[in-house]
Amino acid sequence: MSTTITRPSLLYEGNDWDFAMIQRIHDAIAVIAHGEFKLDTYANQIEIITTEQMLDAYSSVGMPLFYKHWSFGKQFAHHEMGYRKGLRGLAYEIVINSDPCISYIMEENTVTMQTLVIAHAAFGHNHFFKNNYLFKQWTDANGILHYLDFAKTYIAECEQRYGHLAVERTLDAAHSLMTHGVHRYPRKRKPDLASEDRRERDRRLHQEKIYNDLWRTVPVTGKAKVSGGDEERRRALLELPQENILYFLEKTAPRLASWQREILRIVRHIAQYFYPQGQTKLMNEGCATYCHYRIMGRLFDTGQINEGSYLEFLQSHTNVVMQPEYDDRRYSGINPYALGFAMMQDIERIATKPTDEDREWFPEIAGVGDPFGVLSHVWANYRDESFVSQFLSPHLIRQWKLFQVVDDGEKAKALRVEAIHDERGYRNLRRALSRQYDVSWTDPDIQVVDVDLGGDRRLMLQHNVLNGILLQERETRDVLQHLADLWSYDVSLREIDPATGAVLKEHTATARPHFLTA
């Protein structure tokens, strides 16, 4: 890249920043990111906020606006407490998957930190949001802010119309099922959140238009005959089995008011919006960390930041990508920043300086010489689980000294070391790590299997137990109570061993009458 615009002067010096400086830094980074690294990003919108506003943003899952619910207040109180006591610091930045891509940066950051944050969030995460297939498939970056605005107004309106308590209880129930309110397989329709509030408004207008009080007075004649028999057809109409419990309730629950269905729908949409983020945490952070590392390096190489700033950057960078070992007191699982960054760097190494082992393991990328080309492909087409199972190299396994421990349950007296970082262990370890990121492995598989519409209207769910790990009993009871309130009849959940079909445990709950409309 001989045509790179090299600026003789530094972008900044010292610690303080101003708006012109941020603009200058952003432009300089954009030249490197778009020009040299061929990143493809949404337009950026950088917002400067205070500590207090950062705490606010924390409690509404990082979104600039959100509907009101006590659980967010609880989170806020919790974060604030931790922050005041100095137990934890605040994130330097929050970035939102929207178009334009909004990054919040804190006013306290030094200018080097702002540079780092812009490189990390406004370019790294931004590129990932725009290009990864999961985000493309599942989320609507154009519509999200508009939709949240609608959700907020709608729920506030419901509180006015139907009372705080009723709305709060409905939201509580919906939140408890949020983890099972997503479609895991793509559907035909592209997500379009912008039309959501139009749809809801139209529906209400239509209802108001066709409302006629006379219908109330029409005497009810004998019930329509239930067409019995066609079992297959009935199940197909109900879309059973259904793993999206909130969807099922929204469409089928017999006694919910239409505003309650709309609330379920809102919670479901938001869960769906966040669904890809849970599955790409490792890659997303790896991508952003790798980008900021390369960008800061280039800024330093081209003389746009000085040694002092570079050292300051390196210090916070190494803090972020630190991975304590398993016997370290600080160990609390695998750090996604560390592993993500290590894997991206490893791919760069394979693409530029492969060993014989790499050529054998990764014939298609070894030695192709263009790290950003390879990585862009990776960032676009994988999620954590497939990413690890494709690209975790023996080299990295050795470097991290990974090993696998197995617990065979109650009977076993000791844990067994199943695999270590050697020739026999590589594939095992890679599979095991990939499973840790696989949602179908980590989330319990719970489905609505049937509903007894002819009889007592009991809703039947099933948990296909994996590896003999049952559900946490107490919380399951609470969630089931919420589920029963929404369904308004009895609910049962069977935990079934898929191999034998044996019922391992059964939970039941009975609806509290009129609980949600209190």
Added chain:
Amino acid sequence: MNIIDRRLNSGGKSLANRQRFLRRAKALAQKAVRNHSKDRSIKDFDQGGEIKIPVDSLREPRLHRAPTGGHREGLLPGNKKFVQGDTIPKDKQGGGGSGAEGAEDGDGEDDFRFVLSQDEYLDLFFDDLELPDLAKKTLASTESTSLHRAGYSVSGSPANLSLTRTMRNSLSRRVALNRPKSEDLQALEAEIEALATEGDDPARLEELRATLSHLLARIKRVPFIDPIDIRFRRFQAVPRPVAQAVMFCLMDTSASMTEHMKDLAKRFYALLYIFLKRRYRHVEIVFIRHTHEAEEVDEDTFFHSAETGGTVVSSALEEMVRIAKLRFPMEDWNIYAAQASDGDNSASDTTRSAALLQQGVLPLCQYFAYLEVGRESEATQMGFIPRATELWRTYEAIAEGGQRFAMCKVNHRNEIYPVFRRLFERKGHSAQGEPA
């Protein structure tokens, strides 16, 4: 790229969430606040504080797998000595899973701690307390009034003329009665003039002149502004509630009052002061100490100087009545009084005190609280009814009759809050709950 400075946007976006959270946790938070306030000193009482409540009621349940049981695999970094096939004995709990999982679990069962702001703290503390007779008094003593805008009237002083309203009426009347516009008249006159100079269409000229005179007559009949249009801004005298209170602190400072007793009294006064401050915009305090004679003193002297002499309660009551008459007329002030004493009074003064209290003091006051402070050791004498003191017996008779009078005995610091609560408890609906 856009850079937006959001720093000036108001913070506290999650205030509504926080309020919902507190409402949800209200009963628990209230309990926590009361427990917490027991071992707080008066000085930092009206600050916020950190409280903890059991996390149970604030659980957000989710469907997830149990942390124990079944077949589990874990992948860890940093192997040092293990080779494939090694075994690691389980620890006593057996359950399996890695240490990190155990820690998460422990966290979950912990109490939930959070910080309340001063307002939130006091709100919770004083939530079901009420100043007795507050409503009655403010209604009864509304002699001061203030003027408030109250619509429009057809009469009033010229200073209060509402131009906009008047002109609006005038305009609509002119439109309704079809008053000719001055532009039309001018156009008509110009046309007449033109016709008159040319002189070739006399018939038309005649017709126009007739129209003109007709219009002129109409303009006279329909005036631009009619008395009927005129509106005045109307003001109404609105009774202003009395929003100031004075608090009389009476205390026996004779030698029999120990430091401990004074400390108890001080705590009680401080609570009362904070409480009054939350209800009234402006609160004054008057300190009156007495031995055998009474005088008004400043706060420091009140609590810290020791004196010798006999004990004549009526002297303090007299002083209070005098000061109230002089500086705090009943119409303008809500008067509260709290008296602290160890119960001694000279026998000859008893009847005089009682009479003075009933006829002089109580009619003045919103509320009179008598706090008898005892020795710390007295509280421990279980099953032994302490001999009622001179003053207690005197006041007991009064308390039976009146509602504005309350009395309590306190021996230990711990009892201050419960006693205070008992004195000011909202009468009638003590079982307060969230309307469901």
